[in-house]
Amino acid sequence: MPQLTPARSRKRATLFASIALIASAAIVVPSAAIAAIGDPGGARRHAGDTTKAVKAQIKGGSAKNVILLIGDGMGDSEITIARNYAFGAAGTLPGIDAMPLTGQYTTYSLYKDGPNKGKPDYVPDSSATGSAWATGTKTYDNAVSVDINGNPRDTILELAKANGYKTGNVSTAEIQDATPAVIVSHVAARSCYGPDSPTCGEDALVEGGLGSISEQLLNTRADLTLGGGSATFTQTAKAGQWNGQTLFEQAAARGYQVVDTAEELAAVGSATQAAPVLGLFTPGNFPTRYAATPATVLGADAPPVTCTENPERLTTELSLESLTTKAISLLKTKKSAKKGFFLQVEGASIDKRDHSADACGQIGETVDFDEAVQVALAFAKKDKNTLVIVTADHAHSSQLVDTTPPTSLSVALTTVEGSVMKVSYGTAAAGSSQQHTGTQLRVAAYGPQAANFVGLTDQTDTFYTMSRALRLDRSLSDLSENASATLSKRTVVPGEIIRLSAKRFNGDRQVSGIIAPASGSLPSPDVLSGKAEWSLTAPTTKGTYTITVEGAQTGTKARVKFVVR
């Protein structure tokens, strides 16, 4: 076999450095080439036997932290297109491709109604797929963590929180979009963003429902929420405890640290149940990294183009990589702590640009997402006790083709290697939304329990693997079963101020209280780490009273008596 001469030796080591340089320039001009891939063995990715290295990655047991990274719409085709463009066909996406354990999973959803109820819908949407990993339950397109019968199913974030973990939710989409919504809310229609949304139906607070996605997000009270979608938070609640206030006012009143700029976020030093972080940096979705390259019929016959930076892109302090870094720094617990965090990070617009047949758009978002994966993986490698999962919710339209297809939309790009790559979109007409596709797709993982993603799984398995890694008790009722209520004083005079404390309502996120006989309801505060407190004024009528505190999620009741004399 011929030896590689220095002149022909591979330049992969320097490739990423040059890409990084390029990415900071206004024009993203691919450069550099990979030499010697035509030599025998020149294109292989392993120098030798990886058996021991793979075996060393197989760790059972529990994880202190779980980071779930979702590239929305990022099927194998989208990964390959981004790799080819930015790192070359023989190159490596430094985050996505570095995940050591890999498999495929199925993503189908179910029909909700009629004679097909419960039968597979082979091409799912993002809310059904998100609900699958969020709750372990297959459901219908449009469902946000409710099953095909409309029953809410507890989410991985809710359960992690109830089990004492810190929780975070990061997305480049508006935070009400399906993927961030499924871990913090339960609605029948994914477009039920806020109190003004006409699609909320019975989920609206005014209808006695759980409220819109944004209102439920505030109730779920993750320690950290970062993304877009501030517009909906300017809407005003129409019922409930915060009736008449905007959601931003409500958030502030409930103790949230609300931020909307990179500077404000940089100043945040903690994310806790007492003061969760709510950072919404755009009214809608984040602008993309690269400017759009519209595909057209026979478009790939035109001269190939290169991707350019999108001038609208947010500052890099608000890139998905930066938000992921910040999220981890705010969520990570002390070395001595047994419990860490659950964090979901979504690169949302791979999907959105694929819908728009925008090759550079989806490539930029994939590269962006890959940088977030790198951050998560680097943390996990240092931490040694974190499960990292990198996957997508569903596959998408874009295909790598050899020749320009006759009727599909297409575009030709010049890649980093100086080769021409043709990308085709054939599932919708120009101007219409390209479709998701139903193929199984890649799932990859690192850390404790990661081996559970090797081979073929279903998307719903992800929920169970994450739950097992975090040793979650999945029964909220069990988690509240030791709930109790205590009073600062059991015998009081009329009108005396006393303090009511509820404890160990770990399975609940809010609690209500009723004083009997007939002194009415108490406010329904947020449960912080299992606890809630009220300051009460004793009734003026002498007698014996019972306070019943009830968990909003589990219905668990704790009672305490006091005497007014």
Add this chain to the structure above:
Amino acid sequence: MPQLTPARSRKRATLFASIALIASAAIVVPSAAIAAIGDPGGARRHAGDTTKAVKAQIKGGSAKNVILLIGDGMGDSEITIARNYAFGAAGTLPGIDAMPLTGQYTTYSLYKDGPNKGKPDYVPDSSATGSAWATGTKTYDNAVSVDINGNPRDTILELAKANGYKTGNVSTAEIQDATPAVIVSHVAARSCYGPDSPTCGEDALVEGGLGSISEQLLNTRADLTLGGGSATFTQTAKAGQWNGQTLFEQAAARGYQVVDTAEELAAVGSATQAAPVLGLFTPGNFPTRYAATPATVLGADAPPVTCTENPERLTTELSLESLTTKAISLLKTKKSAKKGFFLQVEGASIDKRDHSADACGQIGETVDFDEAVQVALAFAKKDKNTLVIVTADHAHSSQLVDTTPPTSLSVALTTVEGSVMKVSYGTAAAGSSQQHTGTQLRVAAYGPQAANFVGLTDQTDTFYTMSRALRLDRSLSDLSENASATLSKRTVVPGEIIRLSAKRFNGDRQVSGIIAPASGSLPSPDVLSGKAEWSLTAPTTKGTYTITVEGAQTGTKARVKFVVR
């Protein structure tokens, strides 16, 4: 969480049995449904932690046998479409999905000529991809195990044979098609099937080349070759030792057991170097399992159809499953033997039906291929010393879509679950060939060295992993370095008959001999297990002579002298 009641319990266990029943009927009517997949956890594929089970599959070391199964054009989309149709979205392809260790690999090829020489071609053909795993070398579309400079590269089958393994080559295509061709031949243009092929150019024997694919196949002399493509073997050699004879006549003269019916194949009891098996059962490709369902523009808006058996299908004794079973039985060596076999099995027409936008065609071929995988996996599980690899050469056009695309070709099918599945083909016009696509795709493995397929690899890594599993010396020259020549008698009288023996030409497949001075060339026999023999008549002129035996592949020379007195 609700318990599954008996009435709603899953029926997956009985699903495969019912499919088997269906497949034997003339009309393939999907039936049965999967219950309870809408229940929490009802769709998951793992009941619990698989960490130990995965870890138990990680085996380094060497393998006695390697079985490489290629579903041509079988990307993740094709796998999913077949699974959905035949076993349901929550079902399992019993062979493909049972492979325990999985990853993705890249499949790109390289440009051969001009300023782009050596740069990636992002959408490869089957000959470049086959050459990649066959030789570990990336090459250009159209190349059959030659590199971008036209140099032949030794194949895994040639090397396995030279290292003392038995070898086999099975395909449902004509045996000259790219995938079976790449392991037994080296030509610049894949259509160089036989001596009559106009594309052979310098590869033709008459041009002093190595000969057409069929002629090289006979020279390579695998122990077993089963497939289609008998038409080419009726062509007549135009140069060389077998000039004027048909390839079938040549095969018979060289000791091949030539069979063309199921009965004849059943009667074959051994496959050896002395009498290799050449079974060619159709003039061209095998007929497919299911009849074609042509896709049309807006076709998926028509009522959904079910697949029907193809009346032209060969007898099940010649199914890929049956051929694989037969191949393994003929190639497997004794328990006490250190070396086993290398076998490649190709399900060829997944690709061909995808090119034709034929959903039922590709589904039937995938199911057919899956049955061959089951046979290989069952053997490996019993044998405990076999590496099985299941993958594809490249991805293909077919996509699962939600709604009928406006311009792409499409068809709707009713699946085994009674759900409607829409399949779309958008890379070519009606009547034209749908294109391969360039996405990374699934590779899966079982047995020693299987862990090397976990994570991201390139197709060329496959060659090195198989070589390592079989502990192959990849230098044919080294394998012939102890070659020697001996004579039955060193001192002879004029005209005496003597026997010349060549030994340990393990790296060579043919040897030639020259007697000096000036007694001309000897015939060039096949090397059988390193050996070749000639019967010579001593020259009539007295004196001392030197016979030089030269290996055709390595150029290794062995000399022996004799005296005529």
